[in-house]
Amino acid sequence: MIITGTLVAPGDKVLDSIGNYRMGNGLYEANRRIFASVAGYVKVYGHKDKSDNLVQVIEVRRSEDQLENELLPYDGAVVTAKVMAVGLRYRHFFILYLRDHSRFAKCDIISIGDRVYKKRFSALLPKKKLRPLEPELSEPFKNFVRPNDYILAKVCDDAGIKDKFVLSIAEDELGVVLCRGKFGETMKKVDWNTVVSTRTGKTEPRKMARVPQKCMLPSDLKDSTS
Amino acid sequence: MPTIRSNLNIPLTHLSRIEDDQMEAIEMDKRSATTFRPLCVKCGVFGAQDGSGYAEFGNTRVLAQIIGPDGDGKWEEDHAKITVTLKGLENEKQIAEYRAELMSSASSVIFINKYPGKVIEIEVTVLSDDGGVLSAALSAVTLALAHSGIEHMGLTASVHVGMRANEDYITDPSTSESADTLGGVTFAFVPNLSQTTCVSLYGRIPIEATKSLLEFAKQRAIAIVPVLHKAIVNSIKEKQ
């Protein structure tokens, strides 16, 4: 019987057979036996699965803090990312205006919480995850995010794309936190869907993240008091 | 003022030594066939780096560091890319050979499918070489992997065994002790799955003797397992 809290090294046998447990992180099955795949503590906890049954999940984790456990951005984590480019553009030379057929924005994940990653991870932000209700394909990306914007996004699980992370800013608390205008000036928030350039006064549409009032960037604070 | 130039440059190790009485009197303590040299292993040497491990067998000291998994814009496969760099050895051929063994051993135990599109770099630095470098390096890498939190199948226990002409075995020989051996083997395996990841034979081992040599090496490798296990478990305790 494995007791919760036992210290295991990779390769240690945790269970003889999976039995009634569900397998969590840090374990793998070989020859019907369950072994640890990382070094850490064994944890057994109850969890309500999709059909609302209470199941016992067993896993091996290094620490209580989920951020420390995960080496990479994990499913459901809120990360800070920078929009690098907006997908493929397809120019019709026979039509007078450019059609924006892009379906993805390419982003770089910079940090999670206060942990800044040493190397940035490539991620994609699909058009269908810009808003709680999927936007029309014809609505261009630039109404929501533009290149060089910093966004707060959530990591999703997308079976189709294996090598890059998939982000979403559909929820209210997610979206743009910092953006700069054409001349590098900071853009100030007008409302949750518009920003204004502090230099030219022109407004631009963006999907802003609804962060609590007290969490404002120093530049916003400075502008509001001046 | 004219400068004086000299071409004479003799490394200290090439100078003939004056054998004094003290040197004659020191008899190499005949080690038993099964004891290892004094060893010291540590899991997690640096706080900052993702994963690090240190293995010391007698005067052979090897440090391994793991950086990753990191994103890499160019690598778009659905599994991780593993790179190994080995520093600190002079012999180029040896570096290439050991690098290949380390790469094969690491790639076979890491669950590369769990890290698609990511790069895992393993940097091995040999601080001092006194025989058995490959097996010390394999031990250091396994400790670094355990420290880094990258998912893999289990500890890799590795050992270097030499065989003399009279079929005597010697465990973990130093460079001077290996001088009179016919050949030897570096043997590494994953105990929980009972699978071998490295069998590197060198020298002139007769075919009939190979099987018992490998058996002996496996037994010696099993003896190392509790040491590695303890080092890993201690490193987690220290983190708390």
Added chain:
Amino acid sequence: MSSEVLRGIDPLGYLTTFFREGVFPDGRGLLDEQKLVFKQGECGGVGSSVVSTQGVTVSCTIEASVSLVSDGQLINIQIEPSQQLSEKEAEDFNNLLLPLFTNGSFILRENLRCLDVNGKALPLEWQFLITVKVLCLEGNLLDAVVCAIGAALADTKLPSIVLNHSEGDESAIEKSQIQADYGTIHKLILEEPLMCCSFGVFVDNDSKKKSEILLMTPDIEATSVCRATCSVVIGKGDRIALVRERGRITSFSLLKKMCQITAERRHKLVEALRTA
């Protein structure tokens, strides 16, 4: 939550708030010293050391060879490039450290003569190849390397040389006439220990005076927002052995302060070595 988000997006803003209060994000005071740990004699060669300080760990090994007395260069420093240190930067540091030997800050040239069993100097000299391996680089390399070289030199043990070549003989000395006697070991006579400290100069753009804030041993994150960095090496008698700056330092008083802090730190080191 927001301040954490800032760290990745706007490190300058994030760090400014801390520096204004006089601390680093991890709570260390701006001019607080870091712990330095060193271990001698573990890495082969005639002398070696491993030094670890503030996220930087280096190992230093000294290999010796015998040569005739000449005016040529006796010391060869080789810092090995690694994943964190490019070849060009390593070459840069090599060229920076070499003058510390040629101007006699570490050891005087006459103390590199080979000595015989009785301690008499022979017409032969030691040539050193100093190899530095960078094991971990999350801060300033120079601090650790200067200390590592000093510690390795202090650890160096050289055999006495027996020369079968009479003094009056004008012919060239042959290899076969030189033998090493490990029965009598000599240690090197070194100059007083050197101390190296690295600093960063941070300019607070938002404050009215645009004040310059001095940071001691900044880490990589802090160095990226500094306008200038400076490393000072102080030797015997509070003499400046080396100053290396990157960026623009406009204030003389800051330079003076840096030298003062380094000299103080050096005194503490000398005291510690004396009482050890």
